[in-house]
Amino acid sequence: MTSLRFLPDAADFDPQRALARVAGMADWVGLRYHREASQQRVARDGKPDCNRLDHSRGAMLEAMVEGQIAYAATDDLSPAGIERALGRAAATARAAARKGVFGFGAAQRPAARGRYASPRVLGPDRASLGELSDTLIEATRRLRASERIVSAEASATLTEVESRYVSSSGADIEQHFLYLTSNFAATARDGGEAQRRTLNGEVARCRQTGLEALDRDVLYAACERTGREALELLAAPDCPDERLDLILQPDQMYLQIHESIGHPLELDRILGDERNYAGWSFVKPEDFGRLQYGSRLMNVTFDPGVPGEFASYAFDDCGNPASREYLIREGVLLRGLGSLESQARLGQPGVANFRAASWNRAPIDRMANINLEPGESSLAAMVAQTRRGIVMHANRSWSIDDYRNKFQFGCEYGQLIEDGRLTRVVKNPNYRGITTPFWNALTAVGRREEWQLFGSPYCGKGEPSQVIRVGHASPPCLFAGVEVFGGGK
8 A cells, every 4th residue: 555644735835945044144053844743543442432633833943153052933934934933043042142151063063964764564544544443443342351341442643744954054854754653451340449451551552653563463362362461450469569570571661761771861861951840860970881780681772773663763853863872781881862962061972862842842852762682581481580570561650759760660460470480460560679779680681582662652851841752672671689569558
């Protein structure tokens, strides 16, 4: 099937022509044009529930004056609208130059040129969107494994984004993204007891792809299993309160990586820029190259080149070419998640992660694809080597302090390990820990064959707030001696 886009035609706006009209108004000028459209489909209990289309477009103008950079956004893409926005940005940069504490230059705004497009086979044309609705309705039927399933929900959102970044120094970058997020959930009830089981968690099923990612046969079988597991949780005992060896499945590992690796390594947090809203970090500038963040089995990369992962791209939003870099290698912290601006300010290496959520937000340091690299073990081997432990699936809740140090996570579904065998299902499984001791307790990492892609469309940060897409990939992992507890604590 040929891909048909649902973004409306944008032939009325030429970013290069708009830039040419204002390029002389500052020492350096950048223009980032962004347009986005989302189609959402929701089904509930065998019936369609919601069809929704959202669309926005606009431009972010960026001015550098005497080493200071400022921004102004506009959805008025007329010549006068672009000129007014650039005028505001230049005036702000000029005012900042009188009190500037750090000066920027050409090194922080590369003159890169290139293109990027998401991999896809089936695009969001009308016929396939109708098929998507039918698929979601059938998925809710498969989730209802029993009359005790009192609610079955299925949703999917297809989002198409086009971005073009041009600058007075010669940058010209076009990037075209297609995102698919989906969620499938069954709620079971028996008397006063209710348990909700989702397929991989509420928001974890995020890919940069088209509708081909929804293989109906695979999806329907997974929904049937999800419904059965909701029923199992109704009858299950509560998770025990004790120290156990803990195996986290990839659909929980993604959030463990996100909260206890991704956020604390953002250089703007380490600099203190985010302390009012998103918090600081326990990581200090002198920790890079020295801190034993985890065991020698821990290898973490920033990798924006993984096909289909949610936050893959070729350039960040200041035009910096993106490449794979080790953040942590054999447990040692090597580099942070910081843009060219943060790298210059802190004097530490970073990556191409200067990202904005939309046309009306300025880019800031944001994690993208942060992945735990595969190891040499297997899930079966991890279970077999565990005398007493627990396997946990799919995030349900999380809490972590402002320094990204002490954390507590709740999962949907647990299964005890006794003498190397999976035994009883338990409900309300939770665990807690402290970041570096937890990662230093990493004793086994799954193989490439068990490595899975997940992510989140809702990573919040910044003032004004912006919500952005992130990707995380991991195999199952085994951690020794973790504090585990049930729903009563």
